[in-house]
Amino acid sequence: MDASILLVGGDDLLPTLLERIRDVVTCTLEVVPSPSEAVPLIQAQQPDVIILQSNQLESLALCRQVKEQTKLAWIYCIVLETSLSGLSDDRRQYLLQIEARASALENGADAYLWLPQTTATGEPLEREMLIQQDRLLKSQILCGLRMVQTHRELIRTNDILSAIALSDPLTELNNRRALDWELPRQVQNSRMRLEPLSLLILDIDFFKTINDTHGHAVGDRVLQLISSRLRHNLRFRDTLFRYGGEEFVIILSSTDEMEALLVGRRLCRLVSDQPFSIDDTVNLLVTISAGVAALRADDDPKGTSLLRRADQYLLRAKAEGRNRVIGFLDDCEEELGTRG
Incomplete structure (x- = not known):
């Protein structure tokens, strides 16, 4: 797939997540450890998808900054949450998830994913749960890439239409x-x-x-x-x-x-x-x-x-x-x- 993903996250997330992303989608992957280091890379390369680790202090600010710039606003931003407690039926945990999701979307994120690493007791997740998480991650990335592809096709169409509108058909000169x-x-x-x-x-x-x-x-x-x-x-x-x-x-x-x-x-x-x-x-x-x-x-x-x-x-x-x-x-x- 002709696409690029920028992954912004700390050492606690990157090794595992890199492998999971490579398993679910084939594309160019760039990695930076912090949001502040991501800014010049985003400006220069304009990746299709950015995946941000939510527990980094500047992640939501970076997401908001991307969406506020017209030339970057089309980039699909996914905020990934892995730091909340593992799976449980706790009401407080549920409210924390809702609050984190709302905050991410309010700051311009296109998607918010909660992918816990362990159960509530600290035990590793069952294989079936990891498979479903990978399925969710893949579907969200592919959704973002489809939206980016649609945007680019619209831009190309607009460029063609603009060229036609500004060109004289008989002489092919500017009109x-x-x-x-x-x-x-x-x-x-x-x-x-x-x-x-x-x-x-x-x-x-x-x-x-x-x-x-x-x-x-x-x-x-x-x-x-x-x-x-x-x-x-x-x-x-x-x-x-x-x-x-x-x-x-x-x-x-x-x-x-x-x-x-x-x-x-x-x-x-x-x-x-x-x-x-x-x-x-x-x-x-x-x-x-x-x-x-x-x-x-x-x-x-x-x-x-x-x-x-x-x-x-x-x-x-x-x-x-x-x-x-x-x-x-x-x-x-x-x-x-x-x-x-």
Whole structure:
């Protein structure tokens, strides 16, 4: 069984319990003598099941600490009691068992097991009793492992669904929803690290004409080919999104506006210089236009104003002839040229 168990207990418990666990279930076993020593191991390895000895002072505190952490709360915690008196009909002993069980569950334990080592008179337990104890121990461990497996399958499913929700099915790029999540994070990182941040909005020129002339299947293929060409010609720190229709957004981290303009112009050349081979009979020359904007101190934390500013420059690029990149620095050059 592909699972791991962490056993936390003293010398009075460990030798016997280790053998019993190995007999009832096959998995990876780690052992630590005290709850305080277990903490770094739990953080690092995140075992599936933790078995804690109840008579150790810090056991219940450790159980509570595990359950209070979201990233660890799925770990199945079993509190094991062996220190109460042996089997008897004593009413006081019964109440002690109930109290110990309640305390364990209140502190986050998923299960509480009472496995006495002897009878009330101190004699060893009968073989049949030990067999039934081992059966109970095995069933409780397997119950925990089933719950952990269910949790992990849910996490995997959620990861798949999240990936689908954030991916554009046609181009396999990040989609607009992914941009809405990523851009505020990039803005925050830029401001925390005092690093520049720029953004490019790209649009395929005359894309409607491509659809009208060659059909939407060819238009979809153009989107796929351009996506691939852009993706394979970006720097490792750049993040590409399909913003919608024939528009794309690229977040350029650690990039000022001058660098962003150079990146945009390079991408324009890469798209326009080589035709796109749709099939054996159709080769299309395609160009793109782009708007560039760099993050400013007065931009909102979601990046909405940054995105809007880049979009405005994109509109100018298309109005001024397409197949070009326009940004704030172009305004500065025009102003200087006018003054000169």
